[in-house]
Amino acid sequence: MEKDLKHIINKGTGFKTPPAYFDALEDQILNRIRLEQEGLKKHPFAVPNDYFNSLEESISKKTIQTTVAEPKIISLKTPNFFKYAASIAALFLLVFSVYHFQNNVNTTGEGDFTSVTDYIESDEIDISTYELQELLSDEFVESGFPESDISQEELLEYLSYNIDETAFLNE
Amino acid sequence: MSGEEDFINRLKSEKSKEPAFKELIGLYKERLYWHIRKIVINHDDADDVLQNTFIKVYRNMEGFKGESKLYSWMYRIATNESITFINNKAKMNSISNEELKNKALDSLTSDVYFEGGEIQLKLQQAIAKLPHKQQLVFNMKYFDDITYEELSEILDTSVGALKSSYHLAVKKITAYLTHN
Numbered sequence: 001m002e003k004d005l006k007h008i009i010n011k012g013t014g015f016k017t018p019p020a021y022f023d024a025l026e027d028q029i030l031n032r033i034r035l036e037q038e039g040l041k042k043h044p045f046a047v048p049n050d051y052f053n054s055l056e057e058s059i060s061k062k063t064i065q066t067t068v069a070e071p072k073i074i075s076l077k078t079p080n081f082f083k084y085a086a087s088i089a090a091l092f093l094l095v096f097s098v099y100h101f102q103n104n105v106n107t108t109g110e111g112d113f114t115s116v117t118d119y120i121e122s123d124e125i126d127i128s129t130y131e132l133q134e135l136l137s138d139e140f141v142e143s144g145f146p147e148s149d150i151s152q153e154e155l156l157e158y159l160s161y162n163i164d165e166t167a168f169l170n171e
Numbered sequence: 172m173s174g175e176e177d178f179i180n181r182l183k184s185e186k187s188k189e190p191a192f193k194e195l196i197g198l199y200k201e202r203l204y205w206h207i208r209k210i211v212i213n214h215d216d217a218d219d220v221l222q223n224t225f226i227k228v229y230r231n232m233e234g235f236k237g238e239s240k241l242y243s244w245m246y247r248i249a250t251n252e253s254i255t256f257i258n259n260k261a262k263m264n265s266i267s268n269e270e271l272k273n274k275a276l277d278s279l280t281s282d283v284y285f286e287g288g289e290i291q292l293k294l295q296q297a298i299a300k301l302p303h304k305q306q307l308v309f310n311m312k313y314f315d316d317i318t319y320e321e322l323s324e325i326l327d328t329s330v331g332a333l334k335s336s337y338h339l340a341v342k343k344i345t346a347y348l349t350h351n
Contacts, residue, residue, distance in 0.1 A: 005313075005345050013295070013314060014279075014287015015208050021218075022204070026196045029225045030189065036226075 175241055182232050192232075196225055199242060202315070203249045209310045210253040212275035212295070214284040220256050224249045243324040250307065250325070272299045290348075297347035301340050308333055309340040 181191035203224060208217040227248050235244060261271040276295055279285045287295075298306055307326065311317045312333075319330045326333070 005341055005348075012287065012291060013205075013209060014285050014291030015205070015214075016284050016286050017204070017214060018284065022200055025200050025221075026193045029196055029222050030193060032222060033192075033226060033229055 176237065179232075179235065179237060179241060183235075188232075192229055195228070195241075199245055200225075202242075203245060206246065206311065206315065207249055207253050209298075209314065210250070210306075211256060212272065212279065213282070216256065216260070220249070220252050223256075224252045227252065239324050240321075243321065246325045247327075254303075269299075293348055293351055294344065297344040297351075300347065301343060304328075305336050305340040305343075308336040309344070312337050313341075 178191065178195075181187040182195065184191075200221070204217060204221050207220045207224070208214065211217050211220055224245070228245055231248075235241075239247075257268055257271060261268045264271065266274075276292070276299055279287075279292060279295065298309060301309065304326075308322065311322055311325070312319075317325070319333050322328070322333050323330050328336075
């Protein structure tokens with residue numbers, strides 16, 4: 001079989017090399033080895049002392065330890081805590097006092113009611129009874145006037161002096 | 172102490188290492204080059220692989236136990252370096268090893284370091300179509316006249332299996348050349 005093949009083709013591969021390729025090969029290979037041995041292939045850069053020894057810890061602090069770190073616990077015994085607590089309590093007291101004071105102003109004071117009627121009667125403001133009626137809302141009328149000590153006689157006497165009977169009957 | 176043992180000792184000794192290694196390159200450079208060239212096809216690639224082979228031999232000389240003959244060990248390194256080279260080059264070009272080899276064969280016609288005619292080109296194409304192990308066996312037996320016993324040591328394969336591989340390879344190549 002091999003004889004048949006050799007009959008078809010001689011043993012030549014057809015490959016060749018550049019002229020004198022093998023002549024310089026020993027020196028070429030030895031030079032490469034020398035270069036590697038003398039460290040000339042190494043780059044000239046340096047790093048600070050112990051850089052690589054501390055690198056693992058440094059990266060770990062910025063990555064692994066950051067993600068699994070315990071939440072920071074603030075002690076109740078720190079002086080700042082008492083400052084904040086006192087401030088919040090004072091603020092709460094202030095808000096409560098203001099709110100309570102405003103409620104009292106809105107709901108109480110017979111004296112205040114008298115002052116308002118005196119003010120209106122003193123003709124300091126130019127407002128008619130009709131205009132006053134218009135200003136009062138239906139809700140206010142329905143809820144009635146605040147209770148007072150005015151007796152029915154006093155009320156009738158007041159009306160007889162202050163109201164024009166003809167106009168009143170017309171209304 | 173045999174001649175080869177003495178030579179190996181000189182290669183391992185710090186004093187005589189360099190001249191002995193130069194001698195080693197001189198002894199095997201051509202045989203290894205042609206072995207590599209038949210695998211990688213292109214001269215520049217063969218030159219790269221040959222130099223890498225000798226550098227690897229130099230670096231690993233301390234670990235050489237003498238369990239096989241020196242040239243068998245070097246042939247093994249050269250074969251492995253050639254295969255690694257082809258694998259890496261094919262990977263870099265995102266093509267298969269077969270495609271890479273076919274491209275190398277296609278470019279032979281314009282290769283200044285190829286002086287073969289049409290029949291030599293056909294032979295290389297026929298070899299490229301063989302399974303990888305048969306390519307190695309055929310190249311080493313047909314072109315380099317390496318004995319089956321030596322082949323067995325280099326390729327770590329039994330003589331019987333090698334004979335069978337070679338026989339099959341010759342049969343396929345003859346058929347290819349006859350029909351093409």
